[in-house]
Amino acid sequence: MNSFVIPRSVEWHETHVTILNQQKLPSITEYMDLHTLEDVHEAIATLKVRGAPAIGITAAYGLALAASRYETESVDEFQRRLQQDRDYLASARPTAVNLFWALDRLVAAAKSAASVNEAKTMLIHEAIRIQIEDEDVCHRIGEYALSLFRPGDRVMTICNAGSIATARYGTALAPFYLAKEKGIELSVYALETRPVLQGARLTTWELMQAGVDVTLITDNMAAQTIKAKHINAIIVGADRIARNGDTANKIGTFGLALLAQSFGIPFYVAAPLSTIDIKTKTGADIPIEERHPDEVTHLAGVRIAPEGVNVYNPAFDVTPNELITAIITEKGIVRGHYETALPSLFTKEEHHETI
Numbered sequence: 506m507n508s509f510v511i512p513r514s515v516e517w518h519e520t521h522v523t524i525l526n527q528q529k530l531p532s533i534t535e536y537m538d539l540h541t542l543e544d545v546h547e548a549i550a551t552l553k554v555r556g557a558p559a560i561g562i563t564a565a566y567g568l569a570l571a572a573s574r575y576e577t578e579s580v581d582e583f584q585r586r587l588q589q590d591r592d593y594l595a596s597a598r599p600t601a602v603n604l605f606w607a608l609d610r611l612v613a614a615a616k617s618a619a620s621v622n623e624a625k626t627m628l629i630h631e632a633i634r635i636q637i638e639d640e641d642v643c644h645r646i647g648e649y650a651l652s653l654f655r656p657g658d659r660v661m662t663i664c665n666a667g668s669i670a671t672a673r674y675g676t677a678l679a680p681f682y683l684a685k686e687k688g689i690e691l692s693v694y695a696l697e698t699r700p701v702l703q704g705a706r707l708t709t710w711e712l713m714q715a716g717v718d719v720t721l722i723t724d725n726m727a728a729q730t731i732k733a734k735h736i737n738a739i740i741v742g743a744d745r746i747a748r749n750g751d752t753a754n755k756i757g758t759f760g761l762a763l764l765a766q767s768f769g770i771p772f773y774v775a776a777p778l779s780t781i782d783i784k785t786k787t788g789a790d791i792p793i794e795e796r797h798p799d800e801v802t803h804l805a806g807v808r809i810a811p812e813g814v815n816v817y818n819p820a821f822d823v824t825p826n827e828l829i830t831a832i833i834t835e836k837g838i839v840r841g842h843y844e845t846a847l848p849s850l851f852t853k854e855e856h857h858e859t860i
């Protein structure tokens with residue numbers, strides 16, 4: 506038993522999916538029940554549930570839930586509706602590949618079903634499996650990531666790639682939970698992450714509950730903080746990693762990678778294989794979500810910019826592979842040569858330290 510809190514954000518029930526509403530944290534801890542496909546789509550699109558793995562898990566449950574209510578005895582009709590609902594949920598957000606990965610895993614799982622009832626059961630089991638696997642995967646990522654840090658290290662991160670963005674532990678934040686369990690002191694510097702403040706609202710909230718030493722800074726304090734506080738490394742999550750290692754993650758990540766290069770400190774990406782999209786050749790092929798201008802013109806619901814101002818609001822950027830010191834996965838740490846190393850992870854059974 507852990508003596509500290511590692512929060513969870515998604516829970517399956519036979520009649521609904523319960524999520525921790527990440528829009529309202531940290532001031533309000535609200536759990537919401539999602540009953541329909543539309544509820545799930547809305548929760549993902551509005552960031553009530555967010556973070557690549559958590560989006561995938563929630564979508565998988567949403568599809569299994571919708572399919573459990575199909576009133577047909579025809580397997581063909583069942584598959585047709587499943588594909589239709591898969592496409593609808595897939596339209597919720599474009600960048601995090603875990604959404605498509607999880608939905609396609611469910612569609613594939615139901616392919617071999619001989620009856621509608623069997624298909625319904627298979628879908629629920631597959632969605633539960635995705636969540637259980639993700640917890641184990643994040644734990645492994647955390648172990649590998651922790652091996653890269655020394656006691657006393659000061660590590661910078663952006664956005665929230667923590668427990669609530671996954672099944673548990675997180676990706677970029679996993680090493681801090683594991684360090685805490687092992688009594689290793691690490692300090693985290695969290696960027697607030699404008700426009701919607703996942704760093705300020707979520708990363709600090711998570712880590713403080715676990716008693717991890719965390720310091721909040723605004724995004725434009727990164728360079729000064731690296732210099733003044735002697736930051737040892739930067740670690741971030743990912744929404745989609747292309748075959749060549751180019752990595753889409755929360756807007757601001759690319760800038761941090763450039764700072765890491767300039768200061769000569771390592772820049773790590775921590776992500777599961779479900780975030781690596783071998784079919785996407787380079788970062789140029791990753792669709793970058795642009796979100797509503799209100800996220801930029803408003804802060805906590807209050808307008809901070811003039812009416813009618815032009816706004817550009819990309820939710821993600823792409824860090825080129827040459828700026829990434831290593832990609833930390835559940836199958837080991839990959840340092841460079843991503844074009845060949847990343848595809849080989851999918852065929853390797855063994856876990857390995859570094860390839």
Ligand SMILES: CSC[C@@H](O)[C@@H](O)C(=O)COP(=O)(O)O
Binds near residue numbers: 601677741742743
């Ligand atoms: C383990 S979560 C990894 C990424 O999904 C995370 O770093 C991120 O960029 C999330 O963006 P968000 O827009 O909050 O869903």
